[in-house]
Amino acid sequence: MNKLNKLLKEKGILLADGATGTNLIPMGLDSGQAPEAWNFDHIDRIQKLHQSFIDAGSDILVTNSFGGTARRLHLHDLQDRVVEVNKAAAEIAGDLVAKSGREIVVAGSVGPTGDLLFPLGELTYEGAVEAFEEQVTGLKQGGVDVAWIETMSSPEEIDAAIEAANKVGLDYVVTASFDTAGNTMMGLSPSAFAGQMAAKDPRPTAFGSNCGVGASDLLVAAIDMVANADGIPVVAKANAGIPKIAGDKVVYSGSPELMADYAKLAMNLGVSIIGGCCGNSPAHVKAMADAVRTHNGGDAPTAAEIIETLGPLVSPKSDKKSERSNRRRRRS
Amino acid sequence: MSDEEDDIILSELSDEELSEQMQDDLYDGLKEEIEEGVNIFLERGWAPYDILTKVLVKGMKTVGDDFRDGILFVPEVLLAANAMKAGMFILRPLLTETGAPKMGKMVVGTVKGDIHDIGKNLVGMMMEGAGFEVIDLGINTDVDQFLAAIEEHKPDILGMSALLTTTMTYMKVVIETLKEKGIRDELIVIVGGAPLNEEFGEAIGADAYCRDAAVAVETAKRLLTQQA
Numbered sequence: 202m203n204k205l206n207k208l209l210k211e212k213g214i215l216l217a218d219g220a221t222g223t224n225l226i227p228m229g230l231d232s233g234q235a236p237e238a239w240n241f242d243h244i245d246r247i248q249k250l251h252q253s254f255i256d257a258g259s260d261i262l263v264t265n266s267f268g269g270t271a272r273r274l275h276l277h278d279l280q281d282r283v284v285e286v287n288k289a290a291a292e293i294a295g296d297l298v299a300k301s302g303r304e305i306v307v308a309g310s311v312g313p314t315g316d317l318l319f320p321l322g323e324l325t326y327e328g329a330v331e332a333f334e335e336q337v338t339g340l341k342q343g344g345v346d347v348a349w350i351e352t353m354s355s356p357e358e359i360d361a362a363i364e365a366a367n368k369v370g371l372d373y374v375v376t377a378s379f380d381t382a383g384n385t386m387m388g389l390s391p392s393a394f395a396g397q398m399a400a401k402d403p404r405p406t407a408f409g410s411n412c413g414v415g416a417s418d419l420l421v422a423a424i425d426m427v428a429n430a431d432g433i434p435v436v437a438k439a440n441a442g443i444p445k446i447a448g449d450k451v452v453y454s455g456s457p458e459l460m461a462d463y464a465k466l467a468m469n470l471g472v473s474i475i476g477g478c479c480g481n482s483p484a485h486v487k488a489m490a491d492a493v494r495t496h497n498g499g500d501a502p503t504a505a506e507i508i509e510t511l512g513p514l515v516s517p518k519s520d521k522k523s524e525r526s527n528r529r530r531r532r533s
Numbered sequence: 534m535s536d537e538e539d540d541i542i543l544s545e546l547s548d549e550e551l552s553e554q555m556q557d558d559l560y561d562g563l564k565e566e567i568e569e570g571v572n573i574f575l576e577r578g579w580a581p582y583d584i585l586t587k588v589l590v591k592g593m594k595t596v597g598d599d600f601r602d603g604i605l606f607v608p609e610v611l612l613a614a615n616a617m618k619a620g621m622f623i624l625r626p627l628l629t630e631t632g633a634p635k636m637g638k639m640v641v642g643t644v645k646g647d648i649h650d651i652g653k654n655l656v657g658m659m660m661e662g663a664g665f666e667v668i669d670l671g672i673n674t675d676v677d678q679f680l681a682a683i684e685e686h687k688p689d690i691l692g693m694s695a696l697l698t699t700t701m702t703y704m705k706v707v708i709e710t711l712k713e714k715g716i717r718d719e720l721i722v723i724v725g726g727a728p729l730n731e732e733f734g735e736a737i738g739a740d741a742y743c744r745d746a747a748v749a750v751e752t753a754k755r756l757l758t759q760q761a
Contacts, residue, residue, distance in 0.1 A: 225699070232703040233703055315649050381606060382606075388609070414727075480698075516603075519604055521603070522604070526557060
């Protein structure tokens, strides 16, 4: 049993952390710079971010390794240091957890390759497995408790990342981003994703959703995931509203209070791991921690109730029909 | 349906039927059928520009509308765009020869630090599908590369794409530089990418934020008409 399993059993509900990228920008990350390079160049800043989430009450730290496959690190001339980058990311978080005196899960972030898989793009399935395997190897060497496969949209790429985790021998969590008419941009629906996860052997320790287009959309997607989870714990890591420009800075529209409401609704829905993605500062995570600790539960909200509390959906499911003429195909 | 008698022979269809069939084949991403259909129309003496606008562009409009409306998703649209591209490959040299009118010219790129090009490629293909000339600068495009391409190609439209919260602010850097050089107003600037929104586009000084490739085409057409 991995540490995430164990903590889920003990506590029932776990608090994850907040954003990485958007919290590093105010610390001096220039636009276009690789956050992963800071695992070497500015260890102190990554430590500061992780520590702020530990202090806010996070039970799970997601490592600074989102873009840690060779396919993405290539742009920053780090493609030859994949294992090293990911190992460093894991160790930075692991060292702080050891010092914290608390039981905290170190989750090794694995983001998409950024490439389309064949036949839509050039990257073969095997090539994707290979890229992920190299990254997960580094994460495992650095001591992560689970691979945290996140912001996914393609079912095939999800399969490839899971295969890599299995090959390396690491338990895994997968979260997808439902940002396009209630589905991922590749057309994967929350219920189909849940079905895909329930059919896996071994199954994920947890699965769910992160990022996307705001807290309302994410929780409405969570309704379908919980309904089809077949007992697998569900994760919700929503953005703090939507990004806006204020002067030279990007700020997110969602307040800590909004994210506290979101956390309560997520609990009522039956979500087991609650946290934030883009725009969630340590203050947002603290507000979610307080909400999770004090909330006494309630009925699972409907989509309408979620929208009433958190605001309208940014990209709702479509009920439109195509106007194509639908002539017979020549070949089926 | 594998019945031989149900197979449609493209060359036996009337012009009208063939046009309709090709629009459906485009929707289904059937590349070879599109190539065959384009060649049949050429043999029948259709002007390349008519094949482009009355068949392909019209077909892609349906694809674009269904993408915008959440009926189609990226995989289906990419396949359709690839089929479109195959048709365009045949038509492009003929269009140049016959001096067919162009909708306008666009320079497009994914900004510095960002490798994500799925959305940007879709925009390029859909714009081309709508009759625009598209110059694609690829990924990781810095301000100097954008400036050089604008200088060289004199586009009507500049399109910028970013998928990461850590790269989307670079669009502002580019727009500010265009202002400094005094060329901002000579261009329509449209931006897109998952973390962006309308307000963001407005705040960085773009003319429009486009949610997806279909909206990008509609917006480009609208803004060009307003400008004219």
